[in-house]
Amino acid sequence: MSVHKEISAHSKKQHELVRTFASLEARREQAIEAAVLLCKEGKPFSVDGINAVTAEINELSQKYTIIPGRKVVTEEMVKEYVARI
Numbered sequence: 001m002s003v004h005k006e007i008s009a010h011s012k013k014q015h016e017l018v019r020t021f022a023s024l025e026a027r028r029e030q031a032i033e034a035a036v037l038l039c040k041e042g043k044p045f046s047v048d049g050i051n052a053v054t055a056e057i058n059e060l061s062q063k064y065t066i067i068p069g070r071k072v073v074t075e076e077m078v079k080e081y082v083a084r085i
Contacts, residue, residue: 014066021060021067028053028070032078039082047073 031049038045050073061069 017060017064017067021057024053024057024060025070028057032073035073035078036082039078045075045078047075047078 028050031053035045035047035050054070054072057067058069060067
């Protein structure tokens with residue numbers, strides 16, 4: 001394979017990883033927003049959905065250094081955030 005093709009293949013792979021990360025990050029943010037909304041309304045909420053996506057992100061992060069890891073979210077973290085806003 002020529003150097004150009006190798007570079008193109010590498011760039012394409014990195015672009016796909018970034019797109020995958022962006023999609024996961026958007027899903028995570030939506031799950032956080034849903035938990036925050038429920039918490040604001042005094043309704044029961046779960047962080048399971050948030051942390052399922054977080055686990056996917058962190059798995060990618062361990063394999064590929066261009067993907068940043070994310071912290072696991074606890075119910076207490078959501079409650080503290082809602083209390084501040």
